[in-house]
Amino acid sequence: WVKFGKNASNQDLYWRIIRTNSDGSVRLLYHGTSTTAENAYIGESAFNSRYNDIAYVSYMYGSLGSIPNARTNQKNSSTIKTYIDNWYTRNLEAKGYTKYLSTTAVYCNDRSRSDNTYFGAYTRLGANKTPSYDCAATEDKFTADTSTGNGKLTYPIALMTADEVSFAGGLYETNAPTWYYYNSSKGSSTGSTWWWLLSPGSWSGSDAYVFVVIGSSSYPGYLGGGSSSVSGANGVRPVISLKSCVKTSGGDGSANAPYTIEETTSGC
Secondary structure (H helix, E strand, O other): OEEEEEOOOOOEEEEEEEEEOOOOOEEEEEOOOOOOOOOOOOOEEOOOOOOOOHHHHOOEEOOOOOHHHHHOOOOEEOHHHHHHHHHHHHHHHOOOOHHHEOOOOOEEOOOOEOOOOEEHHHHHHHHHOOOOOOOOOHHHEEOOOOOOOOOOOOOOOEOOOHHHHHHOOOEEOEOOOOOOOEOOOOOEOOOOOOEEEEEEEEEOOOOEEEEEEEOOOOOOOEEEOOOOEOOOOEEOOOEEEEOOOOOEEEOOOOOOOOEEEOOOOOOO
16 A cells, blocks of 8 residues: 545545556556545546547547557547546646656557457457556557657556456456455445446447446456446546655555655655
C-alpha cells in the first residue's frame, strides 16, 4: 500500500503497487481515500461513447474505419481518457503532485491483432495464457514523453492492462479474488462495480470490446475480454507511476502503515 497525493477535498489518496516499470518507476493502482474503500474508483464512464467502429477500442485515435487509421495522427481522446484527465487536473495536478510522476512510463493500449476479431491481449490471455509487459507498436505506447513512446498523453496517467492483471494473479474468464480485487478488509475494492482496463479485447464487426475486471462477489476479480462493450459505463481506476528517484518517508507497505512519499521541491 502507498499513500500518495490528495484529492480536491484534501483527502489522502491510497494506491496499490502493481509493478516496477522499465524506466524504474513504480506503477500504482488507485484505491480511493482509504484502504478499506469499497468504491475505489473515481467514477463511472464509458470507454468510448460510441461502439460501432473498431477504432473505439483506442485510448486515443486518429480517424475511424481501421486500426491503421486509428493509430495515425492520434489527436482524438477516448471518453475515458477525457474523464481521467479531468479528474487528474482537479486533484493531483491542482495539488502539485505531477513532479513525482514518471513521464516516460509506458501505458500499453495494445491494438495488435491475431485475426479479424481478436486483439493481442485476448490471444495472449485467453488462448495461450502468456501475459507480457511488451508493447510492440510505438503508436500503442501511450506516454507523456516521446523518448519511450508516442508522447500523446497530456498527463502521466492511464489505466491498468489485462496483462498486468494476469501477472497479478488474474486468469481469463475465471474468478480471481486476489489483491487487485480485495480491499484491506477482504471485501471488494469496487463493490459490485466492474472496472475498465486499457487492453482491447475484440471487434465483432459491429461492436468494440475492451477488457474489464468484474467486481461483484459472484465473480470476484473475474477478467473479461468480451464482457463489456466500450459504450457501457464501468468504474474508472486510474494508474500512475512514481519516478524511480522518489523516496519514502515512512511506512512498511501494509494497510495499517502504507508507504508515504517524501515531499520535495523537485519531486526527487
